[in-house]
Amino acid sequence: MSTHAQRLAGAAAAVALAFGYAASAAAQEISGSATTTGSPMSANLVPITQPMLDAAGGDAKNWIHPNGSYDQTRYYPGAQINATNVGKLKPAFVFQTAVLESMETAPIVVNGVMFLTTSFNHVYAIDATTGVEYWHYKQKLGPIVTVCCGNNNRGVAVAEGKLYMGTIDAKLVALDAKTGKFLWETQIADPEKGYSETMAPAVVDGKVIIGTNGGEYGIRGFVKAFDANDGKLLWTFYTIPETGHEGVWAVNDATGRDMHRDIAAEKAAFAKDASFFQKLGGGVWMTPAIDKKTRTVFFVVGNPSPDLYGAIRPGDNLYTDSMVAIDLDKGTYKWHSQYIAHDVWDLDAVSAPILTQAKDKSGKMVDVVIHGGKTGHIYVHERNTGTLIRFSQAMVPQENMWVLPTKDGARMLPGANGGVEWSPMAINPKLRMAYAANLHQPMTYHVEEVAYPGGKLWLGGAFKTIPGEEQSGRLVAVNLDTGKVGWSVKTPQPLIGGTLATAGNLVFNGEANGWFKAFDASNGKELWKYNCGAGVNAPAVSYMVGGKQYVAVAAGGNNQIDAKRGNSVFVFAMP
Amino acid sequence: MTKIPLFALAALVAATAAQAQPDAAKMAAVREKAQVCFGCHGPDGNSQSADYPILAGQSWRYIYIELQDFKAGRRTDPQMTPMVANLSRDDMIDLGNFFAAQKQLPIKFAADPAKVDAGRKTSDAVLCPMCHLGGFVGQNEIPRVAGQYPQYIKKQLEDFKARRRTNDAGNMTSVAGTLSDGDIENLSQYIANLY
Numbered sequence: 093m094s095t096h097a098q099r100l101a102g103a104a105a106a107v108a109l110a111f112g113y114a115a116s117a118a119a120q121e122i123s124g125s126a127t128t129t130g131s132p133m134s135a136n137l138v139p140i141t142q143p144m145l146d147a148a149g150g151d152a153k154n155w156i157h158p159n160g161s162y163d164q165t166r167y168y169p170g171a172q173i174n175a176t177n178v179g180k181l182k183p184a185f186v187f188q189t190a191v192l193e194s195m196e197t198a199p200i201v202v203n204g205v206m207f208l209t210t211s212f213n214h215v216y217a218i219d220a221t222t223g224v225e226y227w228h229y230k231q232k233l234g235p236i237v238t239v240c241c242g243n244n245n246r247g248v249a250v251a252e253g254k255l256y257m258g259t260i261d262a263k264l265v266a267l268d269a270k271t272g273k274f275l276w277e278t279q280i281a282d283p284e285k286g287y288s289e290t291m292a293p294a295v296v297d298g299k300v301i302i303g304t305n306g307g308e309y310g311i312r313g314f315v316k317a318f319d320a321n322d323g324k325l326l327w328t329f330y331t332i333p334e335t336g337h338e339g340v341w342a343v344n345d346a347t348g349r350d351m352h353r354d355i356a357a358e359k360a361a362f363a364k365d366a367s368f369f370q371k372l373g374g375g376v377w378m379t380p381a382i383d384k385k386t387r388t389v390f391f392v393v394g395n396p397s398p399d400l401y402g403a404i405r406p407g408d409n410l411y412t413d414s415m416v417a418i419d420l421d422k423g424t425y426k427w428h429s430q431y432i433a434h435d436v437w438d439l440d441a442v443s444a445p446i447l448t449q450a451k452d453k454s455g456k457m458v459d460v461v462i463h464g465g466k467t468g469h470i471y472v473h474e475r476n477t478g479t480l481i482r483f484s485q486a487m488v489p490q491e492n493m494w495v496l497p498t499k500d501g502a503r504m505l506p507g508a509n510g511g512v513e514w515s516p517m518a519i520n521p522k523l524r525m526a527y528a529a530n531l532h533q534p535m536t537y538h539v540e541e542v543a544y545p546g547g548k549l550w551l552g553g554a555f556k557t558i559p560g561e562e563q564s565g566r567l568v569a570v571n572l573d574t575g576k577v578g579w580s581v582k583t584p585q586p587l588i589g590g591t592l593a594t595a596g597n598l599v600f601n602g603e604a605n606g607w608f609k610a611f612d613a614s615n616g617k618e619l620w621k622y623n624c625g626a627g628v629n630a631p632a633v634s635y636m637v638g639g640k641q642y643v644a645v646a647a648g649g650n651n652q653i654d655a656k657r658g659n660s661v662f663v664f665a666m667p
Numbered sequence: 668m669t670k671i672p673l674f675a676l677a678a679l680v681a682a683t684a685a686q687a688q689p690d691a692a693k694m695a696a697v698r699e700k701a702q703v704c705f706g707c708h709g710p711d712g713n714s715q716s717a718d719y720p721i722l723a724g725q726s727w728r729y730i731y732i733e734l735q736d737f738k739a740g741r742r743t744d745p746q747m748t749p750m751v752a753n754l755s756r757d758d759m760i761d762l763g764n765f766f767a768a769q770k771q772l773p774i775k776f777a778a779d780p781a782k783v784d785a786g787r788k789t790s791d792a793v794l795c796p797m798c799h800l801g802g803f804v805g806q807n808e809i810p811r812v813a814g815q816y817p818q819y820i821k822k823q824l825e826d827f828k829a830r831r832r833t834n835d836a837g838n839m840t841s842v843a844g845t846l847s848d849g850d851i852e853n854l855s856q857y858i859a860n861l862y
Contacts, residue, residue, distance in 0.1 A: 543741075548834075548835065548836055
């Protein structure tokens with residue numbers, strides 16, 4: 093899973109972060125779940141039907157999946173705002189929430205009604221053209237919340253008049269979209285053991301599909317499907333199989349580089365004890381992609397636990413650090429493809445998979461599923477078998493891969509946040525490009541031999557940023573058919589948040605310093621920018637109301653890279 | 668070894684919302700349960716001795732987790748280990764909430780200003796506030812240390828460094844590993860003086 097905040101640049105920043113926490117904590121002392129009503133709900137709000145969800149990728153009016161469609165291309169089909177006129181884009185309104193803490197939400201927009209979430213599981217329904225508030229829901233959180241990297245939430249799923257949200261105390265909650273009233277909740281897993289929810293779920297054919305956080309706590313990861321009507325559990329796929337998680341004792345990673353494993357020692361340890369699968373980690377905390385045609389769910393699996401101390405968990409640690417495909421109706425295994433076997437660097441697979449097409453090795457266009465890795469590569473898999481067709485050129489500097497962590501620390505690039513962190517990528521199928529938000533954070537990797545601490549943070553060592561070494565970000569366009577970098581733009585701070593591509597030949601991306609920018613999708617030329625005053629560390633969305641296109645993005649900063657906190661969603665349109 | 672350990676201790680089990688809020692009657696019942704603790708930890712958890720930590724005003728989750736760890740053997744102490752043997756999960760939650768709700772009183776302690784100043788600098792350099800928060804007020808599973816007995820703080824840091832105390836999954840060991848005896852003394856004075 094992700095990675096732990098704390099590779100910060102200096103003590104001063106840390107103190108600021110700390111005080112920020114204290115303040116926000118005090119603000120969040122909520123006595124119970126509550127919905128407050130602002131204005132009467134818009135009469136235009138309609139229940140989202142399954143056909144609407146299926147056709148969302150071509151719907152320029154609404155944004156009804158966190159990543160735009162089941163394919164998760166984050167490619168908006170409208171072109172009213174485009175590369176020739178984007179320079180005139182202006183804020184239409186700013187909506188301020190009551191929660192001053194990291195925002196990672198992907199707003200959902202239905203017929204001019206926007207649903208957005210904040211840290212600590214608040215949900216707002218607002219007018220997507222004016223910011224007028226319809227209702228505000230605050231989840232009553234249980235006494236025990238265990239999160240490694242902030243009290244984040246990345247958004248709701250919507251279907252048939254209901255909203256679905258995962259909570260940081262590991263529940264699935266259903267709300268009435270029209271009123272914001274609580275309908276039901278289901279405890280997904282035990283927060284005391286390190287389980288929590290930050291991802292936006294997926295909803296399809298009456299099922300709500302959700303994974304879990306907790307790879308820093310010795311959980312056993314899963315993806316579960318719940319009945320969208322009543323929250324009843326339908327199936328569970330464990331990302332750590334009870335048997336076979338040792339895999340094939342892979343020597344090399346997916347790109348063919350030696351991982352320097354001591355396979356003989358691992359095999360000996362495995363023969364003595366293979367019972368650790370219950371605590372082997374493998375969180376899934378970004379929304380899965382869904383192929384309705386083949387009834388398949390695609391997701392990537394996070395790091396093994398503990399992150400850096402591998403001797404205690406011999407084997408490939410399947411299906412950690414892998415792309416996995418399972419059956420939508422039964423939750424049964426179809427295939428997996430592992431990027432890093434026996435990961436001891438927390439360079440796991442996080443960013444949401446995208447379903448698209450790309451040329452295979454023979455040049456034939458085939459269905460693929462792609463993933464942007466913390467390693468700095470974009471991986472392109474044949475969709476039916478998982479076969480890795482290609483991996484891209486490295487998007488960020490790589491150095492000393494795969495040196496093993498040591499007591500005093502071994503330097504290796506990328507740092508443990510990537511590459512591409514959870515930030516969802518976007519693609520432009522016409523230009524054949526994928527757009528990825530990357531980090532560059534030089535780090536040393538330290539191992540500490542520690543036993544399972546009982547639901548407490550369990551890194552098995554530490555990642556340390558290197559004082560004096562510059563950190564930066566890189567927005568990179570990669571050709572899907574060749575894996576070659578088309579263009580890249582360096583940013584002064586590491587990038588977390590994700591990208592949006594549009595048919596207007598644009599790419600939108602936010603930065604920790606508050607800049608929200610639009611680029612020419614074909615060459616990376618900066619065409620427009622606006623400073624939101626707080627870190628833009630959330631993925632943008634676009635929609636149309638009354639024949640006018642809008643672009644919305646949250647500016648709430650980020651816990652993990654300590655980007656300045658805010659509490660706002662900015663919405664832009666042509667004047 | 669870097670002098671400024673920018674470790675990713677991340678314990679950012681950040682401030683959770685909504686801690687349990689026991690009512691008055693329940694608190695009275697829990698006070699009965701807590702009587703046995705007062706013997707060493709002092710009235711309402713305001714310890715009178717540097718050998719025993721002050722519990723009044725401590726994070727409830729931290730107390731709960733430590734009690735669990737004593738029971739599970741992840742942390743051992745000749746006095747505490749037998750005390751927790753018969754505590755249920757609910758007992759531990761109750762005790763955590765009880766002591767969290769008590770007011771911490773100042774200790775009698777004359778700080779050495781030079782050590783306090785040096786301790787503050789060390790604290791900033793090793794990023795203590797990142798988890799313990801500014802003023803060492805603690806959060807969630809991360810304990811409040813402000814105003815604790817300096818001798819107790821010193822002992823814990825030494826125990827972490829020497830791996831005599833390991834129930835934190837090595838996070839504090841990573842921090843303490845780069846601290847000299849002088850650093851530990853200064854930090855103890857600085858933190859004890861925060862009230």
